[in-house]
Amino acid sequence: MLFKVEMIVNIPESMDPDRRAEILATEKAYSQELQRSGKWRHIWRVAGQYANVSIFDVESNEELHTLLTGLPLYPYMEISVEALCRHPSSIREDDR
Amino acid sequence: MLFKVEMIVNIPESMDPDRRAEILATEKAYSQELQRSGKWRHIWRVAGQYANVSIFDVESNEELHTLLTGLPLYPYMEISVEALCRHPSSIREDDR
Amino acid sequence: MLFKVEMIVNIPESMDPDRRAEILATEKAYSQELQRSGKWRHIWRVAGQYANVSIFDVESNEELHTLLTGLPLYPYMEISVEALCRHPSSIREDDR
Amino acid sequence: MLFKVEMIVNIPESMDPDRRAEILATEKAYSQELQRSGKWRHIWRVAGQYANVSIFDVESNEELHTLLTGLPLYPYMEISVEALCRHPSSIREDDR
Amino acid sequence: MLFKVEMIVNIPESMDPDRRAEILATEKAYSQELQRSGKWRHIWRVAGQYANVSIFDVESNEELHTLLTGLPLYPYMEISVEALCRHPSSIREDDR
Amino acid sequence: MLFKVEMIVNIPESMDPDRRAEILATEKAYSQELQRSGKWRHIWRVAGQYANVSIFDVESNEELHTLLTGLPLYPYMEISVEALCRHPSSIREDDR
Amino acid sequence: MLFKVEMIVNIPESMDPDRRAEILATEKAYSQELQRSGKWRHIWRVAGQYANVSIFDVESNEELHTLLTGLPLYPYMEISVEALCRHPSSIREDDR
Amino acid sequence: MLFKVEMIVNIPESMDPDRRAEILATEKAYSQELQRSGKWRHIWRVAGQYANVSIFDVESNEELHTLLTGLPLYPYMEISVEALCRHPSSIREDDR
Amino acid sequence: MLFKVEMIVNIPESMDPDRRAEILATEKAYSQELQRSGKWRHIWRVAGQYANVSIFDVESNEELHTLLTGLPLYPYMEISVEALCRHPSSIREDDR
Amino acid sequence: MLFKVEMIVNIPESMDPDRRAEILATEKAYSQELQRSGKWRHIWRVAGQYANVSIFDVESNEELHTLLTGLPLYPYMEISVEALCRHPSSIREDDR
Numbered sequence: 001m002l003f004k005v006e007m008i009v010n011i012p013e014s015m016d017p018d019r020r021a022e023i024l025a026t027e028k029a030y031s032q033e034l035q036r037s038g039k040w041r042h043i044w045r046v047a048g049q050y051a052n053v054s055i056f057d058v059e060s061n062e063e064l065h066t067l068l069t070g071l072p073l074y075p076y077m078e079i080s081v082e083a084l085c086r087h088p089s090s091i092r093e094d095d096r
Numbered sequence: 097m098l099f100k101v102e103m104i105v106n107i108p109e110s111m112d113p114d115r116r117a118e119i120l121a122t123e124k125a126y127s128q129e130l131q132r133s134g135k136w137r138h139i140w141r142v143a144g145q146y147a148n149v150s151i152f153d154v155e156s157n158e159e160l161h162t163l164l165t166g167l168p169l170y171p172y173m174e175i176s177v178e179a180l181c182r183h184p185s186s187i188r189e190d191d192r
Numbered sequence: 193m194l195f196k197v198e199m200i201v202n203i204p205e206s207m208d209p210d211r212r213a214e215i216l217a218t219e220k221a222y223s224q225e226l227q228r229s230g231k232w233r234h235i236w237r238v239a240g241q242y243a244n245v246s247i248f249d250v251e252s253n254e255e256l257h258t259l260l261t262g263l264p265l266y267p268y269m270e271i272s273v274e275a276l277c278r279h280p281s282s283i284r285e286d287d288r
Numbered sequence: 289m290l291f292k293v294e295m296i297v298n299i300p301e302s303m304d305p306d307r308r309a310e311i312l313a314t315e316k317a318y319s320q321e322l323q324r325s326g327k328w329r330h331i332w333r334v335a336g337q338y339a340n341v342s343i344f345d346v347e348s349n350e351e352l353h354t355l356l357t358g359l360p361l362y363p364y365m366e367i368s369v370e371a372l373c374r375h376p377s378s379i380r381e382d383d384r
Numbered sequence: 385m386l387f388k389v390e391m392i393v394n395i396p397e398s399m400d401p402d403r404r405a406e407i408l409a410t411e412k413a414y415s416q417e418l419q420r421s422g423k424w425r426h427i428w429r430v431a432g433q434y435a436n437v438s439i440f441d442v443e444s445n446e447e448l449h450t451l452l453t454g455l456p457l458y459p460y461m462e463i464s465v466e467a468l469c470r471h472p473s474s475i476r477e478d479d480r
Numbered sequence: 481m482l483f484k485v486e487m488i489v490n491i492p493e494s495m496d497p498d499r500r501a502e503i504l505a506t507e508k509a510y511s512q513e514l515q516r517s518g519k520w521r522h523i524w525r526v527a528g529q530y531a532n533v534s535i536f537d538v539e540s541n542e543e544l545h546t547l548l549t550g551l552p553l554y555p556y557m558e559i560s561v562e563a564l565c566r567h568p569s570s571i572r573e574d575d576r
Numbered sequence: 577m578l579f580k581v582e583m584i585v586n587i588p589e590s591m592d593p594d595r596r597a598e599i600l601a602t603e604k605a606y607s608q609e610l611q612r613s614g615k616w617r618h619i620w621r622v623a624g625q626y627a628n629v630s631i632f633d634v635e636s637n638e639e640l641h642t643l644l645t646g647l648p649l650y651p652y653m654e655i656s657v658e659a660l661c662r663h664p665s666s667i668r669e670d671d672r
Numbered sequence: 673m674l675f676k677v678e679m680i681v682n683i684p685e686s687m688d689p690d691r692r693a694e695i696l697a698t699e700k701a702y703s704q705e706l707q708r709s710g711k712w713r714h715i716w717r718v719a720g721q722y723a724n725v726s727i728f729d730v731e732s733n734e735e736l737h738t739l740l741t742g743l744p745l746y747p748y749m750e751i752s753v754e755a756l757c758r759h760p761s762s763i764r765e766d767d768r
Numbered sequence: 769m770l771f772k773v774e775m776i777v778n779i780p781e782s783m784d785p786d787r788r789a790e791i792l793a794t795e796k797a798y799s800q801e802l803q804r805s806g807k808w809r810h811i812w813r814v815a816g817q818y819a820n821v822s823i824f825d826v827e828s829n830e831e832l833h834t835l836l837t838g839l840p841l842y843p844y845m846e847i848s849v850e851a852l853c854r855h856p857s858s859i860r861e862d863d864r
Numbered sequence: 865m866l867f868k869v870e871m872i873v874n875i876p877e878s879m880d881p882d883r884r885a886e887i888l889a890t891e892k893a894y895s896q897e898l899q900r901s902g903k904w905r906h907i908w909r910v911a912g913q914y915a916n917v918s919i920f921d922v923e924s925n926e927e928l929h930t931l932l933t934g935l936p937l938y939p940y941m942e943i944s945v946e947a948l949c950r951h952p953s954s955i956r957e958d959d960r
Contacts, residue, residue, distance in 0.1 A: 002253065003335075004140070012301075013939065027185075028184075032185060035186070042191050044098060044181065045180065045182065046178060046179070047867075048179075048869065048933070048944075048945040053100050053180060055138075055140075060193050061195075062277045062335075065277045065336055068335075069336070079337065081275055083256065083273055084141065084149060085141040085257045087139045088124075088141070089124045090131070090139050091132065097924050098925065109267065143195075143256050144256060144271045144272075144273040156949075157867075157947040157948060158815075164815075165816070177947055179867070181925045181926045196332070196341050205459065219377075220377045224379050234343075234383050235377060236292070236373065236375050237373040237376070238372060239372060239452075240453070240463045242453075245292050276333065277332065277335050278333065279340055280333070281323075282330075282331050282332070284330065287330050287331065291527075293528065300493075349385050349387075349467040349469045350527075352467065352527050367529065369527055371448065373444075373445045374446065397651065412568075412569045416571050419570070419571045419572065420571065427569060428535075428570070429566065429641060430562060430563070431563035431564060431565050431579075431637040431641045432563075432655045432656075433655065434645075437564060466526060466527075466533070467526070468524040468527060468533060469524065471532055472508075473508045473512060475516065476515065479523065481637050482637065485720065541577050542662065544659065544719050544720060548720040549720070549722075555685065560720075561720040563579070565641045578716060604760075607761045611763045620674060620762070620767060621757040621758065622755070622756060623755035623757050624773065624848075625847065625849075626837075660716040660718060662716070663716050665703045666716070668714065671715065673829050675851070732769050733770065733771075733851040734853045737911045737912055751912045753911055755832065757829045757833045758830065795953075800955050803953075803956065811953060812868070812919075812948040812950070812951050812959060813949040814946060814948060815946075815947035815949050820951055821946070850911075852908040858899070859896050860899065863907065
């Protein structure tokens with residue numbers, strides 16, 4: 001089940017640089033593990049913004065909530081979620 | 097070069113049903129041809145809406161403009177465009 | 193899987209009264225059948241508005257889309273959808 | 289008398305972790321007591337957000353105000369209220 | 385139980401003048417009857433607008449909905465509703 | 481001359497509790513004195529909000545400005561003002 | 577007593593050209609008479625818009641309402657009103 | 673050349689009272705000097721707000737920018753600018 | 769003197785095709801004449817929209833208003849105007 | 865490939881003046897180097913605002929992202945991006 005998730009990141013300037021580096025490394029590892037598992041299907045950077053557009057493929061709303069609130073950067077993100085379905089004109093097997 | 101394109105469709109209720117059926121068939125064929133060519137990378141339906149979220153992969157802004165304004169349903173669409181880039185955390189070869 | 197769905201109804205004043213009565217009767221029957229099946233879990237009227245707040249319990253985003261676009265009044269509705277989950281503080285078995 | 293209440297929670301990052309744990313525990317107890325009394329009829333988590341959608345069943349606007357401003361997290365919440373009524377198509381006895 | 389209700393009126397220019405005069409007369413009579421009954425506690429014109437700010441005093445959300453949807457001009461109104469309570473600083477007996 | 485004034489209060493959490501109690505007491509006395517003088521005609525609490533809806537009856541825009549900026553809580557308020565007139569359908573002598 | 581009034585004009589394209597010319601002439605005469613009387617203190621065109629920014633100097637909100645709703649173009653205008661006062665830094669006698 | 677300029681002032685509560693008094697005095701002197709020079713044609717207080725509506729008469733956009741950014745309170749202001757022209761219905765010589 | 773002007777075009781679908789072709793040809797000629805004169809400094813198409821972003825270089829707000837309201841498509845345009853100045857970091861002679 | 869980029873700058877008042885001067889100097893040098901290279905085609909100041917309107921000419925969305933996130937003031941900017949194309953009515957060779 002697919003969801004478009006848009007994330008805008010606002011890390012406070014006052015965060016300690018080491019803490020910042022650490023949280024960003026953890027975030028990257030977390031994201032890549034979810035990508036490898038197929039749960040986080042796509043992620044793109046929005047040009048000019050500290051923001052991304054992502055597609056998640058999950059079993060349920062609950063699973064989506066768990067994955068998103070588990071993001072290391074979650075406390076610093078503004079998140080919006082939109083439920084998607086397969087489009088009747090789609091020819092790609094995996095756009096479902 | 098990737099763009100997220102969101103399209104909301106508003107076909108006037110007064111449109112002749114045959115004209116409507118025809119324009120929808122043409123739209124589907126147009127979309128699928130662009131999908132096969134790789135220009136229209138993804139298309140998903142937004143749940144509960146007559147709207148889609150799409151990813152285009154084009155050579156330039158001009159090409160994007162030409163493809164979108166060529167949509168048979170273009171006169172009945174509200175379109176928003178956002179330029180995307182490869183995300184540094186992405187592990188998918190083709191999310192670029 | 194739960195979704196909050198808000199529907200605002202705008203039936204054009206020019207609609208033939210018989211057609212209007214018919215479509216409203218069909219809408220009511222459609223809604224009640226879905227309520228009996230458990231798919232449409234709750235429906236409330238918004239005070240002072242021709243609008244409702246509803247809770248749907250469906251298998252997937254696709255099923256939600258099919259149910260909503262099947263509404264007889266769908267062409268005259270403005271619809272917004274929000275994915276819900278069980279709340280960790282909830283004590284009701286069926287608020288999941 | 290029913291009201292839809294949406295609550296968005298913003299706890300300041302600077303809050304002491306013990307104080308935070310304590311206020312969250314108090315909030316949960318407060319919410320569950322109101323749920324048991326039947327005043328707080330439903331509560332759902334919004335997927336991906338630190339927010340809930342709730343239905344309250346109260347005697348009056350005053351009672352609603354008292355219950356909401358009594359929330360331990362009230363100083364950290366953005367709250368919106370919408371008055372609801374029984375929907376003429378509803379088949380559930382308790383959606384009134 | 386008090387509610388602030390704001391009504392913006394948009395009568396289509398194409399309405400037959402006799403029909404318009406009739407509906408306005410009916411609206412005025414309806415409003416004044418509700419004012420005499422104490423249900424419609426206050427009504428003021430917004431300066432420069434075809435709009436009013438009103439205070440209703442009703443038994444329930446349902447009664448408010450019935451009164452508002454019974455307005456002869458209801459089909460031509462944009463209505464917003466806000467639940468009010470007695471203010472702890474109020475010294476007027478009837479501002480409850 | 482009537483004005484609807486809506487006030488949303490945001491007292492910083494960091495305010496000293498004694499200072500807070502003092503300013504709230506002063507605010508209440510100020511409000512009640514203006515109510516007794518007939519300048520502050522009505523005040524209602526918005527359900528679920530730290531906000532009020534008020535009706536002022538003043539000689540001029542200047543007087544309204546002086547009364548509002550004299551509110552002890554003024555530095556912590558978001559205020560909106562709307563000029564009102566007697567409504568032609570009103571039957572209350574004092575809704576002018 | 578001063579008010580800033582902003583007016584956006586939307587005359588329907590379908591209006592008969594003679595009717596249009598007549599209503600515009602009446603509007604101009606009406607505006608100039610009010611300017612001569614001192615009630616309509618200033619009027620400026622917004623660059624690039626069919627809109628104006630005006631300053632009215634009236635006895636009361638009621639008078640403002642009467643003047644604005646008497647505008648020949650009133651049915652085709654979107655109007656916003658803001659109450660003004662003399663500014664403590666003003667050095668112009670008539671900016672009151 | 674005329675511009676409507678709206679300024680909303682937000683001085684941080686933490687500003688030292690002496691610094692505040694000094695900056696306000698400087699602002700007043702600056703404003704009055706520009707009023708005397710004819711550059712700042714009008715200034716009115718918005719009722720109930722720490723805000724003003726002003727009319728500037730300048731040689732160019734550059735001059736407007738220089739005057740506005742030179743305001744002692746500029747760092748604490750939210751400013752909006754709208755280009756104005758003489759209105760064809762205006763009868764005042766100096767509303768140009 | 770420079771202005772950014774954004775124009776969104778909405779030609780009604782009901783316009784006669786010959787009238788449409790004629791008005792578009794006139795618009796193009798009008799735009800190109802102003803470009804040649806140096807008044808309309810730049811014009812770009814917004815990707816995916818029937819809209820443009822333009823830079824005008826005019827003597828005054830009045831001249832801008834005259835040029836814009838003279839656009840053959842003006843009745844079908846939504847226009848927004850923003851006054852610009854030379855940027856202190858600019859190295860281009862003609863970005864003034 | 866052209867993009868309109870709008871940047872609003874918000875430097876925190878608490879920034880050390882030397883740091884501020886340094887960052888502004890670096891920003892200016894960075895901007896001018898990109899202007900000389902032809903990547904940053906135009907930059908204008910918005911009258912009355914600490915903001916600019918710019919036109920970038922880049923190879924790709926990625927290049928735009930790299931240039932923008934490399935701005936010394938990037939952490940203090942609110943940025944919006946719009947993809948542009950050559951306009952069919954343009955007569956300037958370099959407005960492509």
